[in-house]
Amino acid sequence: MKEIVIISGKGGTGKTSITSSFASLAENAVLADCDVDAADLHLILDPEVKVVNDFISGNLAVIKSDECLGCEVCLDVCKFDAVVRQGDGSFKIDANSCEGCGVCVEFCPASIIEFPQRHCGQWFESQTRYGAMVHAKLGIAAENSGRLVSMVRQEAKRIAEEQKADLIIVDGPPGTGCPVIASITGADAVVVVTEPTLSGLHDLKRTMKLTAHFGSKTFICVNKWDINPQNTGDIERFVESSGCQFIGKIPYSKEVTKAQIEGKSVIESGTEEIKTHIITIWENLNSHLLKG
Amino acid sequence: MQIAVASGKGGTGKTTVSVGLAQAYDAPVIYLDCDVEEPNGAIFLKPERKFHTDVNVRVPQVDKDNCVACGKCSELCQFNAIITMGGAAMVFPEMCHSCGGCVQICPVGAISETDNCIGSVNCGSSSQITALEGVLNIGHAMAPPLIKAVKKHVHKDVLNIIDCPPGTSCPLLESVKGSDFVILVTEPTPFGLHDLKLSVETMRELQLPFGIIINRSDSGDDRVVNYCKDEGIPLLLEIPESRKIAEAYSRGETVVQADSRLKDNLEGLLTDLIETYGGGK
Amino acid sequence: MIIAITTSGNELSAPLDRRFGRAPKFLVYNSETKEFSLKDNTQNLNAPQGAGIQAAQNVAETGAKVVITGHCGPKAFRVLSSANIAIYNTEATTVQEAISLLEEGKLVEAVQADVEGHWV
Known part of the structure; x- marks a missing residue:
């Protein structure tokens, strides 16, 4: 069983759109949303909640x-x-x-x-059209999302073991702080979704420093690559020189927002053209994972 | 006046709006980048560096010769940052929340405090803008003390624009604290609306006045506009989707440089906010 | 010599749990008497952080001088070292297999943490 975590450093690069597409492409996977601050994956995967658990952390x-x-x-x-x-x-x-x-x-x-103990949110075990899903909702103004992230991953792992799933696909949080660290430690692969903007590149460098610090196997893909082909080229070269793997790029497309509005993954609703790019990324990732 | 620019979801255009506001304002203004995990404001403002200071938090250090291994400090610590093992207390600085409890409770005075660097604050200037940013050291988990250090540079007499981290947890709370008004930036998409609702709940919980800017306003549907109407939330501005703006952004140029009409809109918005919420300044 | 092995089960044939901090319990084995007991890896489950540190303290309480586990993070490593407990990482699947490997001298003592711990 392998665990893949999708993160982005900078927010809004298309992390959740990629994660939901991977969910559509994977065959025997358990899904987890570790972006507990602003969880969005459920808007696409429409989970039916089976078990609700309280998240208690620390005291007040x-x-x-x-x-x-x-x-x-x-x-x-x-x-x-x-x-x-x-x-x-x-x-x-x-x-x-x-x-x-x-x-x-x-x-x-x-x-x-x-x-007294502090009630900081809830986490859920659910069923989606692509398999089991573990997700959470951090209470408003609650703290300590790092441990909730660990909890979500741990439960996803437990369910994956029970169901003998091949894969756990994790939608991670943005940034480089405690929730991100909690979502990547010990994962088999980290996929960073970035965009060809100076902020995207800046945040990618910080994110790659973090994944290197924690020894995570890191794969990079660029979304909206044609917004700035030159920056995309810079990112590709930077990734290759750093020893990480560049696994593909997706053009700027209204298909991504369209899928989101329909509550579908890009694989379910997109044109063949856009799907091809995402499938390529998925296949590249898988071939690297199979290598060990 | 202190205006915070926030969003539940990342990548909606917080920095675009914050930097745009700072550049649209025709008087001295302080821009504070509190997105310390991924500070991006300087990419657009290109400030001339004035100073750089390390930010430290106070963590305990144990004088092993005096420690009697009584375990009182470990018992008090809620964060497993100090434990008693091998005949003395042992500190894990990265776990410490700097509450100072162990120093106070030690019966033999064997614990003192020392600095632990968690990041830095950079200050620079770009025309009338004083730009500050906090940069959290990679691998460090605790953003709030660093955000506090950035916000020490808020000046009551001028306009302060705070570029917040995404989300609704502790770093966001620390960033918006003390603000006179909060601008929530969102997108007209299901993700945008869902995360906006979380931000709105947070602002209501904190009892802060707020309004909404919809970025890439024609890229999705009308769900966010309808939500604002239903909830009676002021819709401050809509910034249309534009490949020109997206490309300018990708090169590190700002919206104000890419679109002069937008500059006028932002300036007008500031005038209104300062009058209504800032007591005229 | 007393050896603590991370496990989810109750006997020598039980699977070795590769996690240290979040392992459910330790099988505490006395290599002279060949007897063993179980020690729950009791944790303050509400504690926001520090599973590895708490687990290391639990091991120290058993009087073990050796720990065999899958991975050990840096903080747990520091605690165990200061209590003079040696750490051996193994890929063994059962507790018995891990003990045999140790007794045959096939395990190498870890000189540093092999993973970065963080609520894992």
């Missing part, structure tokens, strides 16, 4: 205001400006600022700060 300080003596110890020890003075001289915790470090809980002389 809560002051029992009516018992607060107003001594200010919590105010002094909190490094996150989460302690707010109220009109009556007592204090409360601003949940959006609370880091869950528990220091105020420990030092409150009256021991009236509670430390």
